[in-house]
Amino acid sequence: MDTLQAIAKNLKEGQAAKVKELTQVALDEGINPEDVLDNGLIAGMTVVGKLFKENEVFLPEVIMSAKAMDAGMAVLEPLLLKSGKHESKGKVALGTVQGDVHSIGKNLVGIVLKGAGFEVVDLGVNIPTQKFVEAAQNGAQIIGMSALLTTTMQHMQPVVDALDKAGLKGRVKTMIGGCIVTQEYADSIGADGYAPDAGSAVDKAKELLGIV
Amino acid sequence: MVKGFLERLRNGEVLVIYGPIHTLLEQEVGRNLEGHLSEWIVNLPREFQKVTKAMYAAGSDIGATGTQGNGRYRLRAFGLEDRLYEWTLKQVQLTKEVTPENCYVLGHLGPTGVFLEPVGDATADDLYKSYVEQIIPMLEGGVDILYCSENDTEQLVIAIKAIRDHCDLPVWAQNLFYPTKKGFRTMMGVNVKTASARLAEAGADVVGAGCGGISPIGDALAVVKEMRGDKPLSIKPDAGLAQLVDGKIVQPVFPEEMAAEVPKWIAAGASLVGGCCGTSLEHIKAISAAVKAVKGKK
Numbered sequence: 001m002d003t004l005q006a007i008a009k010n011l012k013e014g015q016a017a018k019v020k021e022l023t024q025v026a027l028d029e030g031i032n033p034e035d036v037l038d039n040g041l042i043a044g045m046t047v048v049g050k051l052f053k054e055n056e057v058f059l060p061e062v063i064m065s066a067k068a069m070d071a072g073m074a075v076l077e078p079l080l081l082k083s084g085k086h087e088s089k090g091k092v093a094l095g096t097v098q099g100d101v102h103s104i105g106k107n108l109v110g111i112v113l114k115g116a117g118f119e120v121v122d123l124g125v126n127i128p129t130q131k132f133v134e135a136a137q138n139g140a141q142i143i144g145m146s147a148l149l150t151t152t153m154q155h156m157q158p159v160v161d162a163l164d165k166a167g168l169k170g171r172v173k174t175m176i177g178g179c180i181v182t183q184e185y186a187d188s189i190g191a192d193g194y195a196p197d198a199g200s201a202v203d204k205a206k207e208l209l210g211i212v
Numbered sequence: 213m214v215k216g217f218l219e220r221l222r223n224g225e226v227l228v229i230y231g232p233i234h235t236l237l238e239q240e241v242g243r244n245l246e247g248h249l250s251e252w253i254v255n256l257p258r259e260f261q262k263v264t265k266a267m268y269a270a271g272s273d274i275g276a277t278g279t280q281g282n283g284r285y286r287l288r289a290f291g292l293e294d295r296l297y298e299w300t301l302k303q304v305q306l307t308k309e310v311t312p313e314n315c316y317v318l319g320h321l322g323p324t325g326v327f328l329e330p331v332g333d334a335t336a337d338d339l340y341k342s343y344v345e346q347i348i349p350m351l352e353g354g355v356d357i358l359y360c361s362e363n364d365t366e367q368l369v370i371a372i373k374a375i376r377d378h379c380d381l382p383v384w385a386q387n388l389f390y391p392t393k394k395g396f397r398t399m400m401g402v403n404v405k406t407a408s409a410r411l412a413e414a415g416a417d418v419v420g421a422g423c424g425g426i427s428p429i430g431d432a433l434a435v436v437k438e439m440r441g442d443k444p445l446s447i448k449p450d451a452g453l454a455q456l457v458d459g460k461i462v463q464p465v466f467p468e469e470m471a472a473e474v475p476k477w478i479a480a481g482a483s484l485v486g487g488c489c490g491t492s493l494e495h496i497k498a499i500s501a502a503v504k505a506v507k508g509k510k
Contacts, residue, residue, distance in 0.1 A: 054393060055392035055393040055394045056394075057401070058392075058397065058399065058400060059331075059399050059401065060331045060400055061401075063327070063331045063332075064330065067330075098246070099246055099247060099248075101286055101289040101290070101325060102325070103325065125289050126289055126290060149235075150235055151235060151238050151244070151245065154244055179425060180489070
């Protein structure tokens with residue numbers, strides 16, 4: 001098994017310390033940071049994402065793998081920034097809407113999007129409309145909103161409208177999710193996309209940005 | 213005073229669970245409410261009591277205090293952590309004031325929203341303390357039952373211990389299950405049989421399942437069957453995924469449809485039945501009527 005395969009394997013097993021160590025080993029072997037990212041970390045995380053979609057693994061495994069990915073990224077990030085060669089697939093800002101503090105689903109989406117090579121800005125929970133707009137103005141290409149309650153899903157429409165008012169409609173895409181949310185609801189508020197789970201969110205994000 | 217809650221269940225009675233106080237309160241007030249549920253309740257005490265009385269009138273045997281968001285982590289997300297004691301106490305008191313003799317005030321320890329290490333950053337001790345600081349004002353307010361609901365069964369085990377260390381009141385614990393390709397599982401991946409047995413072993417008096425994506429048609433019955441054990445069981449699925457249509461909340465699963473499932477849940481061993489998100493007063497009425505039909509009560 002080569003080093004990149006070992007990174008992917010250990011990432012799949014949630015072994016953060018080992019992934020960090022092996023990431024350095026890979027670099028010491030002369031493998032370039034972009035390669036380590038794509039064929040080590042992202043390759044491993046993609047497998048985890050697939051397993052999660054198939055319910056072969058669950059939330060704890062995904063989170064432990066995400067931590068392992070972060071450990072590897074901590075080693076790679078300064079080098080990737082320096083080389084400037086690696087481009088993310090796109091920038092996505094995620095937040096749970098105003099009045100809602102549910103975060104698990106949003107966090108999962110963030111993990112799998114990062115794992116698929118997107119740049120993710122997690123705004124947090126209880127996020128007012130203006131903060132979503134600011135994220136768009138700061139370069140987010142997709143605004144992802146999460147809500148879990150019927151009493152808070154009503155805060156999604158104002159964000160879509162505010163982005164339109166700010167002249168960002170079309171340029172910045174909106175995506176929504178959460179147990180309570182459906183495709184029909186997304187259509188009714190004018191959101192560009194909806195995903196029922198984290199795995200589908202990656203596919204939808206790619207579709208919205210025209211990425212294969 | 214316990215007023216015979218566990219005795220009634222052990223004697224074969226079936227009790228009806230309250231509905232989602234946040235939705236019902238917002239419908240009562242007639243406008244979108246901003247901020248935290250507990251803030252709504254303490255600022256709208258008359259409306260809250262009106263909704264609570266309406267739930268009892270519809271047939272609920274249990275009063276929801278709406279305290280499920282009063283854990284320190286949840287309140288912290290709103291910058292309201294310092295209101296924990298005061299609001300929890302007030303919510304229990306408001307509920308108690310309008311609770312009839314044969315009904316029960318329920319202290320609701322809702323999901324913390326954080327994970328135990330190593331998945332998250334919270335230690336078992338952190339979580340224990342977060343439960344205790346809610347339990348104290350609940351006891352002071354005079355709850356009859358303590359109830360906890362979590363995505364992680366191990367957090368429920370901690371909550372059960374926190375309750376047991378502080379009182380002898382009935383302890384009711386609920387797992388949330390989701391349909392997966394590997395059967396119903398908690399978010400952490402634990403199956404129904406194991407997660408339910410864990411609660412019983414940890415000292416819960418009533419073991420439950422609800423919310424989470426269990427459909428009331430089909431799923432709920434399957435879950436009750438898998439939960440079967442020595443303790444009284446509760447089932448509280450969402451009334452389908454509630455939709456917001458033209459500003460109104462619409463439940464895909466109608467009251468009659470939900471009520472039609474109730475006799476099956478009872479036959480499978482459920483002693484407490486009801487619905488979570490999407491459940492309306494009409495649903496509670498229909499569920500209550502279904503229970504009476506099965507149990508022959510007046």
